[in-house]
Amino acid sequence: MKAGIVVIAEISADGLTPASRGVISFAGLLAETAGEDVLVLVPGHFPDINQPPCRGAGVTKHEDPHSGNGGLGIFSDKVAEEIAAATGCDVAVLSGNHLSAYSAEVWMAALSPVCGEINPRFICIPHTSRGWDYGPGLAVRLGASLIGAVEGFRLQGGDFFFKRSFLKGQWQMEVLPETWPVVLTILPEARGTEGTALLAAARSAGKRGRPPRVSFLSVPSAKTFETKLLDRLPAPETAYDFSEAEVIVATGKGIGAADNIDLIKRLAGVFPKSAVGCSRAVCDLGWMEHRRQIGMTGRTVSPPLYIACGISGAMPHLAGMRNSRCIIAVNRDKNAAIFQVAHLGIVEDILTFIPTVLELLAGDGDDNTIN
Amino acid sequence: MKILVCIKQILAPELGELSDRPEIKAGDEGAFAFTMPSPDDNCYRFNPFDEYAVEEALRIRDSLPDVTVDALSLGPERCRRVLLRALEMGANNATLLHLDRPAPLTPFETASILACYLRDNAYDLILTGVMAEDGMNGQTGQLIAALLDMPCATAVISERLLSPQGPVYVEREEDGGERTAYEICLPAVLTIQSGINRPRYPALSHVLRARTQEITTLDAAPLLPAPRERIIGVSRTESPATCTFLAGTPAEKAGQFLDFCRQKGFLAP
Numbered sequence: 020m021k022a023g024i025v026v027i028a029e030i031s032a033d034g035l036t037p038a039s040r041g042v043i044s045f046a047g048l049l050a051e052t053a054g055e056d057v058l059v060l061v062p063g064h065f066p067d068i069n070q071p072p073c074r075g076a077g078v079t080k081h082e083d084p085h086s087g088n089g090g091l092g093i094f095s096d097k098v099a100e101e102i103a104a105a106t107g108c109d110v111a112v113l114s115g116n117h118l119s120a121y122s123a124e125v126w127m128a129a130l131s132p133v134c135g136e137i138n139p140r141f142i143c144i145p146h147t148s149r150g151w152d153y154g155p156g157l158a159v160r161l162g163a164s165l166i167g168a169v170e171g172f173r174l175q176g177g178d179f180f181f182k183r184s185f186l187k188g189q190w191q192m193e194v195l196p197e198t199w200p201v202v203l204t205i206l207p208e209a210r211g212t213e214g215t216a217l218l219a220a221a222r223s224a225g226k227r228g229r230p231p232r233v234s235f236l237s238v239p240s241a242k243t244f245e246t247k248l249l250d251r252l253p254a255p256e257t258a259y260d261f262s263e264a265e266v267i268v269a270t271g272k273g274i275g276a277a278d279n280i281d282l283i284k285r286l287a288g289v290f291p292k293s294a295v296g297c298s299r300a301v302c303d304l305g306w307m308e309h310r311r312q313i314g315m316t317g318r319t320v321s322p323p324l325y326i327a328c329g330i331s332g333a334m335p336h337l338a339g340m341r342n343s344r345c346i347i348a349v350n351r352d353k354n355a356a357i358f359q360v361a362h363l364g365i366v367e368d369i370l371t372f373i374p375t376v377l378e379l380l381a382g383d384g385d386d387n388t389i390n
Numbered sequence: 391m392k393i394l395v396c397i398k399q400i401l402a403p404e405l406g407e408l409s410d411r412p413e414i415k416a417g418d419e420g421a422f423a424f425t426m427p428s429p430d431d432n433c434y435r436f437n438p439f440d441e442y443a444v445e446e447a448l449r450i451r452d453s454l455p456d457v458t459v460d461a462l463s464l465g466p467e468r469c470r471r472v473l474l475r476a477l478e479m480g481a482n483n484a485t486l487l488h489l490d491r492p493a494p495l496t497p498f499e500t501a502s503i504l505a506c507y508l509r510d511n512a513y514d515l516i517l518t519g520v521m522a523e524d525g526m527n528g529q530t531g532q533l534i535a536a537l538l539d540m541p542c543a544t545a546v547i548s549e550r551l552l553s554p555q556g557p558v559y560v561e562r563e564e565d566g567g568e569r570t571a572y573e574i575c576l577p578a579v580l581t582i583q584s585g586i587n588r589p590r591y592p593a594l595s596h597v598l599r600a601r602t603q604e605i606t607t608l609d610a611a612p613l614l615p616a617p618r619e620r621i622i623g624v625s626r627t628e629s630p631a632t633c634t635f636l637a638g639t640p641a642e643k644a645g646q647f648l649d650f651c652r653q654k655g656f657l658a659p
Contacts, residue, residue, distance in 0.1 A: 122572060123532070124541055148564040152544045155497070155529040159536035164618040165498060167527050184627060185526050186403060191627050194496075198618040245541040245575040247557075254567035266656055290656055303585035309567070316545075316567050316583075324656050334526065345654065347647070348633075359627060363650055364635040365643050375644040 020111055020234065023055025025139040027130060029149060030061055030094065034101055038145035042205045043106050046143045052174050055140065056227065057108045062129055064119035065112055065235065067096045093119055096235065103231040110231065115238035123153040124246040129238045131160040139200055146204040148315070154204045164196040168334060169203045171210035187333045188356025206334065208341060259310040259318070264294035266324045269313055269340070271298040273329020273350060273369055277306040282373045283328060289380060296320070298336045314339035328369040332357030349373075391457045391554035393447045394513040395481070396504060396534075397440040399465055399472045400524040402433055436472045439519025441479075441589040443582040447517050448480050448590070450551055457554070458482045460513075464503055466490040470605055477600035478592035484603070487610035494525065494621065501533030502615040507608070508538060514554065516579045520545050531581035542579040543572055547586050 026046045028039040035043070046057045096112065103110040113129050126149075134142055134157065142157070144150040146168050158165035170191075171182045180193040181203065261267060268287040274280060287293040296313040297306070313320055315335040325343035330336060332348070332355055340346070341360045348361035351368040358364045365372065444461065451457040461476035463469045464487040473484035487503060489495075495503075508516070516535075521528035528544070535542030547569060548561040556576030561569040563583050574580075592600075636643040651657040 121570070123544070127536075148545060148562075151528060152532065152562075155532035156536035156542065158498075159533060165529065165533075166619055167497075167529055180622065185624075186401065186524055187526075189403070189627055190624055192621050192624045195620045195622050196618070197620055201619070245578070246543070247573040249559075249571040249573055252561065252569040252571060254569070290651075291658075299584065305588070309585075312567070315565055316563050318566070324651070324654070347650070353635075354626065356627060358633050358635075359630060361633045363647075364633045365647060366635065367640055367643060372640060372644065375640050376647060379641070379644050379648060 020058060020109075020137050021056070022058030022109065022137060022139050023053060024050055024057045024141045024143065025134060025137055026057060026059045026108070026143045027145075027150070028059050028061050028102070029145060029147065030063060030098060030102075032094075034098055035105070036145070036147075038147050038150075038207045041207050041209070042143050042145045043108060045205050045209055046108075046141070047106075048210075049141060049143070049172065052172075053140065053179070057106075058137065058139070059102060059106065059108045059110045060113060060130065060133065061099055061102065061110060062113045062118050062126060062238075064093045064116055065096050065099070065114040066093055096233075099233045099235070103233050107231055110233045112233070112235045113238045114235060115240055117240040117244075118238060120248040121149060122244065122246040122248055123149075123156055124244050125240075126153045127156045127160060128242065128244070130157055133236065133238075134161055134200070142200055142202045144202065144204045146206045150204045154202055158202040161200060161202070162198065164198040164201045166194045166196065166201060167204045169205050169209055184334060184356070187331045188337070188359065189354050207338065254310075259294070259296070259308075261294050261296065261313075261318055261320045261322065263292060264320075264322050265292040266290040266326065267294050267296050267313070267320055267322045267340075267343070268326045268328065269296035269298065269330060270301060270307075270328045270369070271330030271336070272300045272304070273331075274301065274306070275329075275370060277304070279370060280306055282370070282377075285377055286326070286328070286373050289377075290324075294322075298330050327357050327361070328373065330357050331355050332359065391454065391515070392513045393450060393457060393459045393515045393517065394508070394511075395440070395443050395447045395459065395461050395476065396516065396518045396530070397444065397461055397463050397472050397476055398437045398519070398522045399434045399463065399469045400437045400522050402435045402524070434468055434471075436475050437519055437522045437524075439521055439523065439582070439584055440472075441519075442584055442586050443517040443519050444476050444479050444481065445587045445589040446549060446580075446582050447515075449587065450515070450549075451480075454551065454554055460485065462487065462504065462507065464489060464495070464500060464610060473605050474600055475592070477603050477605075478597045479590060480592070480596050483606070485606040485608065487613070488607050489610040489614070496617065496619055496621065497525070497527045497529035497533055498618050499615060501530050501537060503610050503613040504530070505534050505537035506613040507610075508534070512577070514556070514576045515551070515558065516540075516577070518579070518581050520581045520583045528581070531579050535579035538577075538579075540577050540579055541574045542581070543574055544581045545583040546580045547583045549580065549582075549586070 029036045099110045099112045166181045270283045302309045302312045315338045319339045321342040323344045325346045327348045346361045347363040348357040349365045353366045447459040459481045460483045461481040518531040543560045545563045546560045547563040550559040557573040
């Protein structure tokens with residue numbers, strides 16, 4: 020197996036996860052620019068494959084706490100062929116009983132010898148709670164450079180510069196790998212992940228002049244792992260149902276105090292079908308219940324209208340709301356990253372702006388607070 | 391049992407005024423480096439994610455006998471402020487790995503220095519915040535663990551240590567708020583997710599005691615590794631043209647906001 024670009028994909032029972040599709044698409048763009056081939060590695064447990072029975076030492080004693088869950092679990096080898104057909108990329112399945120259970124340690128142990136042997140220039144991983152978990156350790160094992168939460172790249176004078184955000188998305192940096200390979204964790208909304216470049220991957224496959232290959236590697240569980248998976252638990256509180264809301268009014272730390280949450284509820288009450296949400300910081304401070312959290316570790320929403328009040332717009336929050344059809348942002352900091360995804364921007368302090376809005380409406384009708 | 395908490399003093403531009411043009415200059419060994427435009431010392435603060443890590447360590451100490459909690463930070467003199475804060479919260483000892491370099495460290499550089507320190511100073515449990523709020527990398531804990539060949543759990547939202555020998559029971563938070571429970575052998579690295587606890591305010595007795603405590607200082611410059619990646623430039627993120635900013639007085643903006651909502655049919659005309 021040879022390839023200049025390796026994508027490590029996460030799959031669910033439905034095949035590639037959306038984040039993995041995005042990364043393959045990003046890799047396609049990178050492949051066109053760098054003139055390399057893309058190989059998709061798919062770790063998991065594929066029982067159809069003829070492999071010696073190997074019980075993952077120290078791994079789950081449960082039958083399979085993962086089945087039906089996004090990410091890993093047990094898969095049919097048809098999944099691999101579907102990925103190859105859909106992307107035009109060569110696919111290599113890494114299968115082992117112990118890979119039905121995700122832990123960074125197990126994935127790193129399976130992936131690092133394979134990546135080491137392929138010796139690609141780029142290793143592209145989705146920037147998910149898993150990719151971000153095992154990616155750094157994989158880079159250390161490979162002696163690779165590491166760039167996280169990548170949003171885009173450019174080629175100049177033979178060098179690849181990777182772009183990522185910092186300081187709550189208000190600043191961007193360009194990072195140059197100095198050691199090869201480079202492990203990249205790619206944000207779902209990175210430039211190139213929109214799917215157009217999926218065609219690029221297919222085109223570069225076409226140049227190979229043969230259909231994509233699917234290969235299967237049996238990965239033995241050689242050692243005792245120090246991480247033992249016990250169970251998968253649902254999100255602790257039943258998530259709030261945002262799906263009916265036409266308007267979501269969400270707040271961030273800018274609300275300043277728990278007592279001010281009422282303002283957000285009153286603003287939401289202005290709209291007929293509305294709901295109230297918040298950023299992670301607001302939950303951590305105990306100002307709103309965790310089930311109302313919108314973002315990477317909370318709910319992902321895409322209502323017709325999203326009103327972000329006092330939300331800075333750091334990446335984890337944007338991940339949960341950027342696909343809303345219309346976004347209005349109110350923030351007193353004109354540089355807040357939330358304005359990058361907003362359609363309408365209002366640079367004001369929400370603690371004075373919302374009361375002004377409510378006063379203007381006061382003559383129009385009742386004040387319906389949403390709870 | 392010995393617990394180490396790695397804490398970072400972060401750049402917090404909202405605490406001061408930063409000009410829009412950072413200074414990009416040649417750094418060590420001819421490579422490019424950048425400095426944020428002369429942020430004064432007041433533009434730095436305790437990484438909020440690390441406060442949860444300090445609190446979690448103190449809670450373990452409260453629940454088990456013979457536990458010491460040490461705080462470690464890497465950076466210039468101003469980082470003493472965060473170490474003092476950790477002592478005020480109740481940490482037993484504090485160490486500064488002193489490094490005065492204008493360019494920010496990459497996670498690999500930070501982790502390599504901390505791992506060097508840890509090779510000479512053994513700990514049973516190493517805690518970090520899930521990420522630093524300024525760099526937003528969320529990699530240092532995993533890198534330390536990999537460099538020391540220790541297991542690591544990231545985004546730990548619940549933790550239980552039943553005996554000082556371990557294993558430690560952890561729940562790590564995944565996308566969508568789902569959790570996975572693991573048992574991990576010690577020594578191990580845990581990166582602590584925000585919201586796991588409510589960090590305490592320092593007690594007056596601890597504040598007074600902390601003033602008399604010495605902060606051990608070691609020179610970290612000899613521990614700096616060869617870089618594997620380099621930050622070559624920074625810029626303000628531009629707001630795309632798709633965002634229309636409302637102009638006028640607050641009342642005028644409020645009126646335009648309501649008009650917009652009515653036009654789009656979200657509010658009755």
